[in-house]
Amino acid sequence: MAKDSPSPPRRKARADGERNRALLIEFAKRAFAERGASASLEQIARDAGLGIGTLYRHFPSRDVLIEAIYRQETDALVDAATRLQSAHPPVAALREWLLLFVDFLAVKKGMAEVLGTLIGGTDSLASDASVRVTAALDRLANAASATGDIRWDISPVDLLRAIGGIANLNPDDEWRASAIRMVDLLLGGLRVGHR
């Protein structure tokens, strides 16, 4: 028996609730980027000028909070795929997007553990984000293989996994260069006509 689907709430959502939720995400994003995934939630609440109880009502667990942050960035990634696809030829678009994905990971340095659930994760919460990102990549990859430029006999997620590897590194001078080499090497492996 289905419950109330849109479940018309007798009251409108309170304005302060929405506002504080956004505030918390904002500060959490900063905190995680700076201090890694184990940043203190109490500190985040304090920074945002809110009580710890408020944080926990909005985000019952650390993972839920991180999920919320990922959701935002994920949306940006998906949008970029569409934009790149209409601005570049297929293989170039794919390459650009992979590089964008590299940058996406760069910021998430400390949150490597969660990445596992993001890329191909089956956990209820993460699966949606995973599906959306993977779908975007699939679109790019299909376009590129349709023109005959690359073969595509491996799962696209494998690519993301490989690139995800560099997310664990300290972003020293070599970091970005290494990431680019990696993308090109992988694309080289996929290029047709080398049996």
Next chain:
Amino acid sequence: MAKDSPSPPRRKARADGERNRALLIEFAKRAFAERGASASLEQIARDAGLGIGTLYRHFPSRDVLIEAIYRQETDALVDAATRLQSAHPPVAALREWLLLFVDFLAVKKGMAEVLGTLIGGTDSLASDASVRVTAALDRLANAASATGDIRWDISPVDLLRAIGGIANLNPDDEWRASAIRMVDLLLGGLRVGHR
């Protein structure tokens, strides 16, 4: 001015000290593999039947403990390189070793953050392990490129980084298959004669 190199200690190292150190590493290895890098150090000490103070004297920080564990596995990895090299033709040896590296990572699931310092890390503690593993890989790679089977115009560590990416994943059914595809894809990218 150099200090005393072997620094002849007036006394021999105490037997119980060595034994307990080994014990702690043993239990820590198990704990980290099962519960991830954030496993309770107090629990580890308790499991080993030792006090928390003892653990902290041997390993002043969590990282030092993890480092010690890695050191062991690292040695095994380096030894395997030599063994494989004398038992297989170059490219096969390289491939086998990469697969071994995959298994090495599989156990380290929860310790992804430390991996960054292991692979190409410059931190004083991790650098040694990094150097040794990289050197082993270099030997394998050189042998393979000497026979003209593969080109080798990227840094070998890049390979490890890519493979490291899969360490973040939950080892479901797909996990191992994906890892193998990854190794073959990378080797495909390196194979000569496809420009």
Next chain:
DNA sequence: ATTTATACGGCGGCAGCCTCCGTTTATCAA
């Protein structure tokens, strides 16, 4: 203005981190 569903804040119990120091013990010299 009053009602009432929501949201807020922070206290409190618990667990893990890590330091410090009094006690115990393995080695060495006599």
Next chain:
DNA sequence: TTGATAAACGGAGGCTGCCGCCGTATAAAT
């Protein structure tokens, strides 16, 4: 053997973070 003593042990204690719980405050509805 028997001290002497450097080295190792263990755990109490101070601190911080996690998170459930509930009394208080307030935005929306009437």
